[in-house]
Amino acid sequence: MKTMKVARTFVLLNAVFSLVMGAWFLIAADPVAGWLFAAPTSPLSTVIRVLGIGLILFSASLIVLATDRFATPRKVVLVSAMDTLWVVGSGALLLVGGHLFSPVGQVAIALVAACVAALATGQYLGVRTYVPPRSQASVKISGEEFSFRCPGLSTRRKAQSGRL
Numbered sequence: 001m002k003t004m005k006v007a008r009t010f011v012l013l014n015a016v017f018s019l020v021m022g023a024w025f026l027i028a029a030d031p032v033a034g035w036l037f038a039a040p041t042s043p044l045s046t047v048i049r050v051l052g053i054g055l056i057l058f059s060a061s062l063i064v065l066a067t068d069r070f071a072t073p074r075k076v077v078l079v080s081a082m083d084t085l086w087v088v089g090s091g092a093l094l095l096v097g098g099h100l101f102s103p104v105g106q107v108a109i110a111l112v113a114a115c116v117a118a119l120a121t122g123q124y125l126g127v128r129t130y131v132p133p134r135s136q137a138s139v140k141i142s143g144e145e146f147s148f149r150c151p152g153l154s155t156r157r158k159a160q161s162g163r164l
Helices: 005-027 029-036 042-067 073-100 103-128
Strands: 138-142 145-150 153-158
Touching: 005 029, 005 042, 005 073, 005 103, 029 042, 029 103, 042 073, 073 103
Parallel strands: none
Antiparallel strands: 138 145, 145 153
16 A cells, blocks of 8 residues: 655655745845845845745645645645646746846746756655555444454444344
């Protein structure tokens, strides 16, 4: 039986990457804005800080997902879809507003998008290999008796007045 271990690993890697980037954006918004933008201004530093806060919150939700025993493949696919939107948005941003970014900023945006794409792919492929567990319990009815088998628990009873 394949578990969601691969998907969880990639979700956790995504959380670490998002946390590191978010903390860096929050702590060093002014230098980051200077490297990313062709003409850095104070409002752009604020945008970088807000993006950092968003990444930290996203990271926290990914940590919760990665450590949730009952996480569903649907949730992991949703995270992969959000990552894919980030990659597409980064490409659109470079195509439409590439002139707003310095050459270093353009390369940085492309590299981050490539990392996010790799994480999204790993998460998605991890979910695709997942096989949901099947119940090991069974009920057998024969004549007036029924038996219930479950690892660690077994019982056999006679039906009373036609009822099980």
